[in-house]
Amino acid sequence: xxxxxxxxxxxxxxxxxxxxxxxxxxxxxxxxxxxxxxxxxxxxxxxxxxxxxxxxxxxxxxxxxxxxxxxxxxxxxxxxxxxxxxxxxxxxxxxxxxxxxxxxxxxxxxxxxxxxxxxxxxxxxxxxxxxxxxxxxxxxxxxxxxxxxxxxxxxxxxxxxxxxxxxxxxxxxxxxxxxxxxxxxxxxxxxxxxxxxxxxxxxxxxxxxxxxxxxxxxxxxxxxxxxxxxxxxxxxxxxxxxxxxxxxxxxxxxxxxxxxxxxxxxxxxxxxxxxxxxxxxxxxxxxxxxxxxxxxxxxxxxxxxxxxxxxxxxxxxxxxxxxxxxxxxxxxxxxxxxxxxxxxxxxxxxxxxxxxxxxxxxxxxxxxxxxxxxxxxxxxxxxxxxxxxxxxxxxxxxxxxxxxxxxxxxxxxxxxxxxxxxxxxxxxxxxxxxxxxxxxxxxxxxxxxxxxxxxxxxxxxxxxxxxxxxxxxxxxxxxxxxxxxxxxxxxxxxxxxxxxxxxxxxxxxxxxxxxxxxxxxxxxxxxxxxxxxxxxxxxxxxxxxxxxxxxxxxxxxxxxxxxxxxxxxxxxxxxxxxxxxxxxxxxxxxxxxxxxxxxxxxxxxxxxxxxxxxxxxxxxxxxxxxxxxxxxxxxxxxxxxxxxxxxxxxxxxxxxxxxxxxxxxxxxxxxxxxxxxxxxxxxxxxxxxxxxxxxxxx
Amino acid sequence: xxxxxxxxxxxxxxxxxxxxxxxxxxxxxxxxxxxxxxxxxxxxxxxxxxxxxxxxxxxxxx
Numbered sequence: 110x111x112x113x114x115x116x117x118x119x120x121x122x123x124x125x126x127x128x129x130x131x132x133x134x135x136x137x138x139x140x141x142x143x144x145x146x147x148x149x150x151x152x153x154x155x156x157x158x159x160x161x162x163x164x165x166x167x168x169x170x171x172x173x174x175x176x177x178x179x180x181x182x183x184x185x186x187x188x189x190x191x192x193x194x195x196x197x198x199x200x201x202x203x204x205x206x207x208x209x210x211x212x213x214x215x216x217x218x219x220x221x222x223x224x225x226x227x228x229x230x231x232x233x234x235x236x237x238x239x240x241x242x243x244x245x246x247x248x249x250x251x252x253x254x255x256x257x258x259x260x261x262x263x264x265x266x267x268x269x270x271x272x273x274x275x276x277x278x279x280x281x282x283x284x285x286x287x288x289x290x291x292x293x294x295x296x297x298x299x300x301x302x303x304x305x306x307x308x309x310x311x312x313x314x315x316x317x318x319x320x321x322x323x324x325x326x327x328x329x330x331x332x333x334x335x336x337x338x339x340x341x342x343x344x345x346x347x348x349x350x351x352x353x354x355x356x357x358x359x360x361x362x363x364x365x366x367x368x369x370x371x372x373x374x375x376x377x378x379x380x381x382x383x384x385x386x387x388x389x390x391x392x393x394x395x396x397x398x399x400x401x402x403x404x405x406x407x408x409x410x411x412x413x414x415x416x417x418x419x420x421x422x423x424x425x426x427x428x429x430x431x432x433x434x435x436x437x438x439x440x441x442x443x444x445x446x447x448x449x450x451x452x453x454x455x456x457x458x459x460x461x462x463x464x465x466x467x468x469x470x471x472x473x474x475x476x477x478x479x480x481x482x483x484x485x486x487x488x489x490x491x492x493x494x495x496x497x498x499x500x501x502x503x504x505x506x507x508x509x510x511x512x513x514x515x516x517x518x519x520x521x522x523x524x525x526x527x528x529x530x531x532x533x534x535x536x537x538x539x540x541x542x543x544x545x546x547x548x549x550x551x552x553x554x555x556x557x558x559x560x561x562x563x564x565x566x567x568x569x570x571x572x573x574x575x576x577x578x579x580x581x582x583x584x585x586x587x588x589x590x591x592x593x594x595x596x597x598x599x600x601x602x603x604x605x606x607x608x609x610x611x612x613x614x615x616x617x618x619x620x621x622x623x624x625x626x627x628x629x630x631x632x633x634x635x636x637x638x639x640x641x642x643x644x645x646x647x648x649x650x651x652x653x654x655x656x657x658x659x660x661x662x663x664x665x666x667x668x669x670x671x672x673x674x675x676x677x678x679x680x681x682x683x684x685x686x687x688x689x690x691x692x693x694x695x696x697x698x699x700x701x702x703x704x705x706x707x708x709x710x711x712x713x714x715x716x717x718x719x720x721x722x723x724x725x726x727x728x729x730x731x732x733x734x735x736x737x738x739x740x741x742x743x744x745x746x747x748x749x750x751x752x753x754x755x756x757x758x759x760x761x762x763x764x765x766x767x768x769x770x771x772x773x774x775x776x777x778x779x780x781x782x783x784x785x786x787x788x789x790x791x792x793x794x795x796x797x798x799x800x801x802x803x804x805x806x807x
Numbered sequence: 808x809x810x811x812x813x814x815x816x817x818x819x820x821x822x823x824x825x826x827x828x829x830x831x832x833x834x835x836x837x838x839x840x841x842x843x844x845x846x847x848x849x850x851x852x853x854x855x856x857x858x859x860x861x862x863x864x865x866x867x868x869x
Contacts, residue, residue: 158815158818158869161858164858181841182840183848185841342866347866347867350869354859355863358856358860358863365852380848
């Protein structure tokens, strides 16, 4: 992972995550009103046909309504007496349809309200486009195309997504991230080199190369996603749709074959009764809530300030077997701090402090600044004038940084191996204690940085890694869920091993390169596992694309965001664990409600079958002692309708998640939702039957 | 061609054609209104069953 975006000003204190949602919570009242309207609009058969279970209910409703208007449509002998019962069943079926449509519309409405919040950040603005001859023209932001070069300066709204090609400026990204602290954007930086349209430049000036055509920018894609415009069924939803369609088909055939059987038994069930039986038998509860559960899953991810590119990505989170995590920022706090100086080769601590200060005076990283602070505590002062010296930047190739003074002295600090090589290349010798210091720091779980002056090793700086509080417990939870964690770090194997043990990860890869990330992911995938990872740099893009779930940080490069299937607006790599939990919750909710829906059928058999075959010896099945056959059928239908809105909050909020293995989860779900699904309708139908009797509806 | 394969196209077609074809079969035992409604009900059930088979065959399209 590349270094994190530098911030110009100290960050504002951060509140709990739920207080920092950029996607404001839609107002409940407006949302419900819109959902009610949508529920009626969705009665259009061209829309209803998309849901097989509810389309069967729709057909049954139309048939019952027709038989209410004219009970003699199918039977010339039928009288007006049937009309009342037909009307009650028709209304109940219509209510079932409306409740199912309402659940879906409510879930969709939440996404649309979030999209509206995002759209408000998309104000059209004027942009200064640089022409090939260098002249500047003022154009509307909507005419900007990929590859155009624009100039932005303090106070401007950035007109479109782009890459910084020149300049340094602070940018307010709160419209996207909700984070009020400005971030520094500069040319040539991997992480801080991309800007998002709709954010505002606060100071200075930037030259940008536009990276997206109108309508295809980051916010446009986010709007399309939260609105559900690009929502396609996930593999799990498709499998469940097939199961529900098969069950519906089976029950349809079973109900159609009943009249001949009833005829032999001397019974003639009415068509409305047969429709009621069919609707009671098919899994209307899960059929009505299925798409709401999927949409709500996307919504829950969005409320965590994470934008998923598809429901498939959210669902894949629920099946993740392996998490590949960067050590820095995810397992440990991003900034390592200098803790101790360990002089070697007969040098004193004061000498080491002075050399460490000299090697770090141009180092603006948090680690570098902490070394300067520690050296100053020891009273160290620079042995040269900083203005005349040259800073040597850290590079992955040399693995060290430092300072060259005008009189030719080279101060360096870096990985112990790199410093050894540097000293030997200048005919110096390496003191024997260096390896002992290296091992001592590594065994403490810290990072040892060797320091040298020319060809002379002066000592080791102990950089302390701080493991995030509570991370061990999170990994324990993941383990209980059967998820394996792999830590990647550029640290040496001893340090990596100590941190891995302390944090409680299952495996680690030390001295890891970006290529190692892809190798780990491919290796796990070959074993049939699904892998999730986070990343922010361009060098993470191939691994993000390879992973089943790739979460890019919003502070990351455009390449990383394009390659990933989720973007975390808070740029918090720890959130990967939360996202996996949401994915699991989505799958568990769907499984729990399917179990509940199918278990519900049992009680409905006991209500409708004795009513259908009253008088042929099936009265013994009337275990609920329902008042009359018609009351039994109506009670079952009313329960069938009411259970949908009763379960809407659960479908939208998700079943409460407890970390446990798949076997334990299955047992728990069978007990709570299976047994509950059997018992609840017995109670519900009996209560409704009593109410119908009391109200003298039949 | 795609339009012909679409359920929204063939479902109503199946209903109307089927009703007109099988309604005469019920003429002997039912008055005209009932024979047509019965034919429509049977065709509707068959069409509904065909639709469910279509969902099972191509669930991603629904």
